[in-house]
Amino acid sequence: MKLDGVGRRYGVRGPWVLRDVQLEVPARALVRIEGTNGSGKSTLLRLFAGIDRPTAGRITGRPRAAYVPERFPAALPFTAAGYLTHLGRIHGLRGPEAARRAGAWLERFGAAGHAGTPLARLSKGTSQKVAVAQALLAEPGLLVLDEAWTGLDQGAREVLGSAVAERVADGGTVVFVDHDPRRLAGTADARYRVTGGRLVLEERGRAEDAAVVAGPRVIIEVQGAPGSAPRSGDGPDSPPLPGRPTIAPGPDGTIRLTVPAAHSDALLRALLMARPPWHIRSVTAAPPSATDPDEPRMDPGSLAHCDARDARNAHDAYAAPRPQAARAPHGVPQARDESGRNVHHDPGAEARP
Amino acid sequence: MIALLRYQAALLIGSHRWLPPVILYAAFLAVGIQTGGPMLDSYGFAAAGTLPMAVWLARICVTSEPPAARNCAAAAAGPGRVHLASLLTAALGALLLALGGTAFVALTSDPHFSDHRVAVPVLPATAAGLLTALACVLLGIAIGALCNWPVLRSPGSAIPAGLLAALLLSVLGASPANAAVTGMVSGSAHGTVSMPWLPLAGTVPIAVAAVAAACVLSSRRN
Incomplete structure (x- = not known):
C-alpha cells in the first residue's frame, strides 16, 4: 500500500x-x-x-x-x-x-x-x-x-x-x-x-526482531484429525501460520512446528481455533541448535508428498516478488515458508485412511 | 451490496423511525381520498403524497447510523457504497409505501373518469398510477440525497431545505413530479389514460445524478 x-x-x-x-x-x-x-x-x-x-x-x-x-x-x-x-x-x-x-x-x-x-x-x-x-x-x-x-x-x-x-x-x-x-x-x-x-x-525496523528470531524457540508437536485440512487452506492466497514456524515431520505421523517462543501463543491459538482443530501432542523448549536460522529446516524431498496444485502454488510463490522479501534478513526466508506450508498439508493426507 | 442493503434495511426497520412517515401517509390517504372518487384523480393524489415521504425516508436512512458505526461500515465497503445502500433502502421503502397507496386507491376508488359515466380501463390506469408514484418517489429521493449529509451537513439547513424543495417540486409546473400528477388529473377530466413516460424520463436522470453526487461527496466531506 x-x-x-x-x-x-x-x-x-x-x-x-x-x-x-x-x-x-x-x-x-x-x-x-x-x-x-x-x-x-x-x-x-x-x-x-x-x-x-x-x-x-x-x-x-x-x-x-x-x-x-x-x-x-x-x-x-x-x-x-x-x-x-x-x-x-x-x-x-x-x-x-x-x-x-x-x-x-x-x-x-x-x-x-x-x-x-x-x-x-x-x-x-x-x-x-x-x-x-x-x-x-x-x-x-x-x-x-x-x-x-x-x-x-x-x-x-x-x-x-x-x-x-x-x-x-x-x-x-x-x-x-x-x-x-x-x-x-x-x-x-x-x-x-x-x-x-x-x-x-x-x-x-523492529529493534528486537532479530532477538526474537535468534532467541529461545519452542517445538510444538501436533497431529491433524483424520481428514483435517490445515487452517491456512488450499488457495495460493492463504496466509501462513503465525510466527512462520519451521515445519518438519515428527514421529508417529505428527508434525513438528518450531517457532520463536514469542510467537508460540499465537501459533497455538491458531492451531486450536482451526476447523477442525489440531491436536497438540506436546510443547517443549527447543535445543539451542534449532535456533540457527541458516540451517536448512526442510527436507526438499518432502515436497514430493504434495499434490500437483500445491507444488504449482509453491512454484508461483518462488517466482512472485513479495513486499516482505525485503525483510528476509529479519524473518524466515520466503522459500522455506512456502515449502513449509506445503509440508503442513501432508499430515492431513497421511491421516486419511 | 446485498449485505449493505440488508444492514440498512435492518437499521430502518429496527429503529422504528419509519413509523411516523407511514402513519402520516396513511392519514393523508384516509383524509384526502374519498371512497368512490374517480380513479385517476385518486391515483394522482396518492402519488403526490409519496414525494415528501420519500424525502423524509431518505433523511431517516442517511442519518440512521452514528458516525462511528458509519466509519466501520465505510472502511469495509467504501463510503460511497454505504451511502448508496442507505439511499436505495430509502427508495425501496418509499416504493413499498407507493405500492400500498396504489393498492388502497385500486380497492376503494370508482373506476370511472371524473364524469362518473365512462369506465376507466383499470389495468392501464393502475400502471399509469404506479409510474406516476415512481416518478414522485425518484424525485423525492433526489431531494433527500441533495438536502442531507454529505451535501448539507447541519440539520438546521437540511430539514428546511428538504421541506422547501419537496413543496416547490410538488407545486411548480416545471417539476416532472407535478407534470405526472397533473397528467393523471387532466386525463381524468378529458377521459384519457396517459402514461407519464415523459415526466419519468425526466426524473430518472435527476435521481441518478443526485444520488451519484451525494455518494461521491460522502468520501470527501466529513
Whole structure:
C-alpha cells in the first residue's frame, strides 16, 4: 500500500491538516502513528481506512480494510451478535460463518454473555469490544486502530494485543494510534509522527526482531484429525501460520512446528481455533541448535508428498516478488515458508485412511 | 451490496423511525381520498403524497447510523457504497409505501373518469398510477440525497431545505413530479389514460445524478 503526496483539508479554503505524505507500507507490518491531540492522526487513519479521500495525491494498493473508532457509541437497533453478523456479511463473509466468528470473537474478549444484549444497553467497555471484534472477525488485510484500547479492560487489552500480532503474522498490515507509549512497544515495524501537517519517520525496523528470531524457540508437536485440512487452506492466497514456524515431520505421523517462543501463543491459538482443530501432542523448549536460522529446516524431498496444485502454488510463490522479501534478513526466508506450508498439508493426507 | 442493503434495511426497520412517515401517509390517504372518487384523480393524489415521504425516508436512512458505526461500515465497503445502500433502502421503502397507496386507491376508488359515466380501463390506469408514484418517489429521493449529509451537513439547513424543495417540486409546473400528477388529473377530466413516460424520463436522470453526487461527496466531506 502506497500513499503518494497525500494531503487532506476540510473545506475548499480550509487549512491543510496533512500535506505531502509519502509513505509505503508493506504487507505484514505494524505501523505506529504518534502525534499530539489535533495533529491530524485521526485524519491520517481515516485516509488509510478509505473512509476519507485525500484532497491531493493518491493512495494505491489498499487491501480490504477494517476500522476501529476510538469510541463506539452505538445507538443501533441490533444485538451485539446481530451487529457483528451484519458487519461480517458486509466484509464478504457468508451469514453462518459471520455469526460463528461473531460468537468466537465475543467469547475471546470475554463478552460472550452480552451476545444477545442490545447495543444500546452495553457499557462503554463492552461496546468497544464489539467495535474491535467487528474489525477482527473478517481478517482484513489492513486493520486501522484509532486508540482502540481506550475503555477496554486489562484482559481485553491483552487479547487485542495478541490479535494484532496474529494479523501481522498472517500477512496483514496494522496501523494504530495510541497515547500509551508502552502499547505494543518494541513490536512496531515503523514509528511515524504527525507534526505540523507532515508525517515524519521516527524509527524504522523492529529493534528486537532479530532477538526474537535468534532467541529461545519452542517445538510444538501436533497431529491433524483424520481428514483435517490445515487452517491456512488450499488457495495460493492463504496466509501462513503465525510466527512462520519451521515445519518438519515428527514421529508417529505428527508434525513438528518450531517457532520463536514469542510467537508460540499465537501459533497455538491458531492451531486450536482451526476447523477442525489440531491436536497438540506436546510443547517443549527447543535445543539451542534449532535456533540457527541458516540451517536448512526442510527436507526438499518432502515436497514430493504434495499434490500437483500445491507444488504449482509453491512454484508461483518462488517466482512472485513479495513486499516482505525485503525483510528476509529479519524473518524466515520466503522459500522455506512456502515449502513449509506445503509440508503442513501432508499430515492431513497421511491421516486419511 | 446485498449485505449493505440488508444492514440498512435492518437499521430502518429496527429503529422504528419509519413509523411516523407511514402513519402520516396513511392519514393523508384516509383524509384526502374519498371512497368512490374517480380513479385517476385518486391515483394522482396518492402519488403526490409519496414525494415528501420519500424525502423524509431518505433523511431517516442517511442519518440512521452514528458516525462511528458509519466509519466501520465505510472502511469495509467504501463510503460511497454505504451511502448508496442507505439511499436505495430509502427508495425501496418509499416504493413499498407507493405500492400500498396504489393498492388502497385500486380497492376503494370508482373506476370511472371524473364524469362518473365512462369506465376507466383499470389495468392501464393502475400502471399509469404506479409510474406516476415512481416518478414522485425518484424525485423525492433526489431531494433527500441533495438536502442531507454529505451535501448539507447541519440539520438546521437540511430539514428546511428538504421541506422547501419537496413543496416547490410538488407545486411548480416545471417539476416532472407535478407534470405526472397533473397528467393523471387532466386525463381524468378529458377521459384519457396517459402514461407519464415523459415526466419519468425526466426524473430518472435527476435521481441518478443526485444520488451519484451525494455518494461521491460522502468520501470527501466529513
